[in-house]
Amino acid sequence: MLIFLNLFVIFCIFVIGTLFGSFFSLATYRIPRHQDIIATRSYCTSCKHRLGFFDLIPVISYLVRGGKCKYCGEKISIRYFLLEVINGMVFVAFYLIFGYNLKLLLVCLVYAIIFVLIGAQIMKTKMTEEEKNEIKKNNKKGVFISELVIALIIFTIFMASAFILTRNYNKNINKMIARSNAINLAVKNMEMALATDYDSLYSYTTTSKVDNIDYMITTSVTKFSDEDFDREDLVKKIDVQVEYMLNGESLEFNVKSLKGKVL
Numbered sequence: 001m002l003i004f005l006n007l008f009v010i011f012c013i014f015v016i017g018t019l020f021g022s023f024f025s026l027a028t029y030r031i032p033r034h035q036d037i038i039a040t041r042s043y044c045t046s047c048k049h050r051l052g053f054f055d056l057i058p059v060i061s062y063l064v065r066g067g068k069c070k071y072c073g074e075k076i077s078i079r080y081f082l083l084e085v086i087n088g089m090v091f092v093a094f095y096l097i098f099g100y101n102l103k104l105l106l107v108c109l110v111y112a113i114i115f116v117l118i119g120a121q122i123m124k125t126k127m128t129e130e131e132k133n134e135i136k137k138n139n140k141k142g143v144f145i146s147e148l149v150i151a152l153i154i155f156t157i158f159m160a161s162a163f164i165l166t167r168n169y170n171k172n173i174n175k176m177i178a179r180s181n182a183i184n185l186a187v188k189n190m191e192m193a194l195a196t197d198y199d200s201l202y203s204y205t206t207t208s209k210v211d212n213i214d215y216m217i218t219t220s221v222t223k224f225s226d227e228d229f230d231r232e233d234l235v236k237k238i239d240v241q242v243e244y245m246l247n248g249e250s251l252e253f254n255v256k257s258l259k260g261k262v263l
């Protein structure tokens with residue numbers, strides 16, 4: 001179960017990474033051209049046709065269209081596809097290295113800033129004379145600070161919201177995992193106590209660390225002495241309490257056995 005949940009989180013982070021990769025392509029292309037990066041929908045760079053919603057799905061849309069523009073049939077550079085895939089992998093790597101916390105958000109943000117700064121410079125050198133003249137004509141030259149600032153603000157908003165959304169999801173998963181660990185520990189200790197001879201039964205407290213969470217397991221055994229019962233009717237009652245802390249919250253799980261006959 002744990003591995004599937006982990007794989008699902010990794011998959012989500014990969015998808016977020018490809019979305020950002022797609023946005024990076026757009027930003028590095030448009031920033032040197034002094035084009036708006038928010039309001040204008042993505043378009044094919046050869047026929048200028050606006051892309052539809054399904055054309056915007058990273059990685060998949062490229063594969064489905066066989067790397068060609070749906071509208072003009074012009075080949076789309078594999079650079080876009082690779083950028084999306086690699087970016088997805090980079091985000092997953094960051095997640096595996098830094099875990100799920102504020103550090104991850106900051107690392108991704110710094111990565112985005114460096115990526116767009118360098119990418120925009122590279123894309124600037126690939127502009128045609130025509131495009132350069134167009135910018136000069138519009139009297140927009142030199143550094144494009146305003147575009148960069150807008151890009152950075154958007155990155156921050158995008159990333160913060162993406163991480164807040166998945167963080168809540170992740171919190172719930174952690175809670176589920178912690179609880180299932182507690183149930184496992186309680187059942188294990190209960191089974192152990194039930195399988196123990198009456199004479200060697202005793203109460204005990206032990207600790208266990210699972211998935212980086214500390215669990216305190218208290219197994220309480222109530223014996224009914226032979227003063228109360230005939231030897232063959234001896235019964236025992238076992239309570240197992242598992243206590244643990246998660247995100248500053250103190251949680252517990254209890255199991256109680258029915259009064260059972262002694263083995």
Ligand SMILES: [Zn+2]
Pocket residue numbers: 044045046047048049069070071072073074
């Ligand atoms: Zn096209």
